[in-house]
Amino acid sequence: MASVPSFRSVRYQAVAIVRWLGLLCLFGLFTGCSSLPTIVPDLALHSDRPVQLDGLHGPLSATQSKAILDHLNSSGQTTNIFERHLALEEAIVGSPLTTDNQVQLLQNGPATYEAMFAAIQSAQDHINIETYVMDDDTVGQRFAQALIDKQRQGVQVNLIHDSLGTLSTPAAFFQRLADSGIQVLEFNPLNPLVSRKTWTLNQRDHRKLLIVDGRIAFLGGINISGVYSGSSLTRASHPQSDGSTPTWRDTDLQLEGPVVAELQKLFLATWENQKGSPLAAKNYYPPPVHAGKQVVRAIGSSPDEPYSLIYATLLSAIGSAETSIRLTNAYFAPDPQLLAALIAAAGRGVDVKLILPSQTDSWLVLNAGHGYYEQLLRAGIKIYERRGVILHAKTALIDGVWATVGSTNLDWRSFLHNHELNAVVLGSEFGNQLQAMFDKDLAESDEITLEKWLHRSLGQHLKETFARIWEYWL
Incomplete structure (x- = not known):
């Protein structure tokens, strides 16, 4: 398998170009720069309207929802x-x-991929798949063949892939899929001459979503790439000293039940928004069935909206926390509001713990995040860095009962420029599972203490200063 630098080199050279071009917006040559929203005071007030849940046959009564x-x-x-x-x-x-x-919690590539392949093989009507990265490697070829096989069996496959995320994937890879009858849609092409709508260079589709027959769905942080072939469960405590590729550590969900229809709506809306070719008439919304007892909300965010829906709801959840906050995230470069929300939570006695990467595929984001460590540590927030793996998971657990898993990083790019996708799962049953996963990662992490951090090198200070200059574009 290729090393991490070679896996990422072409893609991140392109990302660097995008970031530099993005700076031109300062001079008005592109669309105006975005800024993170201020959550206005009325959003912080309690709503008098009771929360309503949707069941198999539509909205439940207020009494049923409350119960x-x-x-x-x-x-x-x-x-x-x-x-x-x-x-x-x-x-x-x-x-x-x-x-x-x-809801089934999936950890790491092997378990997630096997569950996804099992679902693909069971498909009878359609498969909708949306991804940021789809590499032309062993894993990518396995997915491609599985999708082609189902298309030949009469199952319609529809694929959305991000133009930047798949920049290093040969065009022939996607042409082979298209030649088999798979509907292939390139999200926001980098080449403005082939753009189907207003060209927005900096907007990317960072969602990871697989839907099979409108009944089963997968979402989270995992891309389609061979870097996820290893399992951190067996290799986490053994950092690679021989130059081999570290394991990538990710978290995903397998979902069944009424929430799948909400995810289907998001996929089809993206297809329509990107002006994809008309889709084959398939049973995209089969009658919902009782699959379990979990209460779930699907949340999709888009830079076309006034503010990131995931960002706003996460801020609100953190602001409502009373006992504990557990965040695991691959790319941490918080904006002022998120930073203030975490510090305020610690100030009112909430136990706040963050698990962040010790190594990464994005040097700038890692060091931009380091620039906030001292402020967070002084506020009483505990920071841990996951060792021996490339941490790519994006999860949050608040008060043990409000949990979210998805594609959203805690950085400016996710909140401003990316299309992202998360699921919120309520209740202690799932919360306990996510807490157990957090504890396993914690056992494989090193705590960053204030005393240790204050004695970091001058070189580290300089890296943080440089990275902070560019964090808006990361």
Whole structure:
């Protein structure tokens, strides 16, 4: 397998070009620069409207919804996060909280890929897949063949891939898919001459989504690439000293139930927004079935909206936290509001712990994040760096009962420029699973203490200063 630098080299050279071109917006040569929103005061007020859940047959009554939320609340830690946050989240996001779902937590590439291949092989009607990276390597070729095989069996496959994320993937790779009958859509082409809509160089599709027959879905941080072939469960404590590729550590979800229809809506909306060719008439919305007991909300964010929906709901959840905040994230370069929300939570006694990378494929983002360590540590926030792997997971757990897993990083790019996708899962049952995963990562991490950090080298200071200059574009 190629090393991390060779895997990323072409793609990140292109990213660097995009960032430099983005600076031209300062001179008005491109569209105006975005800025992160200020959450206006009325969004911080409690909503008088009760939270409503959607079941198999549509919206539940207020009494039914309250009973389900009360049960979730009573079975977890002592917290008012449901009462304080969920109505606001619903007002911000617009997508419903759905009941009757089954959620399976997936860790690392091998487990996630095998579950995805099993779902693909079972497909009878259609497969919708959306990805940032799809490499022409062993894993990419395996996916390609599985999709081609299903297309030949009469299952319609529709694929969205980001133009920048797949820049190093040969055009012949996607042409082979198209020649088999698969509908292939390049998201926001880098070449403006082939753009199907207004050319926006800096907007990228960072979502990772697989939907099979409208009944089962996968989302999270994992791309389609051979770098995920290893498992951090067996190799985490053995950093590579021989120059071999480190394991990539990621987290994903397998979902069944009514929430899949909400994810389907997001996929089809992206296809339409990108002006893709008309899709074959398939059963994209089969009748929902009872799959489990989990309450889940799908949240998709787009830079076309006034603010990132995922960003806003995460800020609100952090602001409502009463006992604990557990964040694991691959790219951490917080904006002032997120930084203030974390510090305020620690100030009111919330136990805040962050697991961040010790090594990465993006030097600038890593060092931009380091520039915030001292401020966070002085506030009482505990920081740990995951060793022996390339951390790529993006998860949050608040008060043990509000959890989110998805593609969203805690940096300016995710909140401003990317199309992202997360799922929010409520209740202590899933919260306990995510906490157990967090604890495993914690055991394989090194704590960064304030005393240790204050004695870092001058060279490290200089790296942080340089990286902070560019963090808006990272």
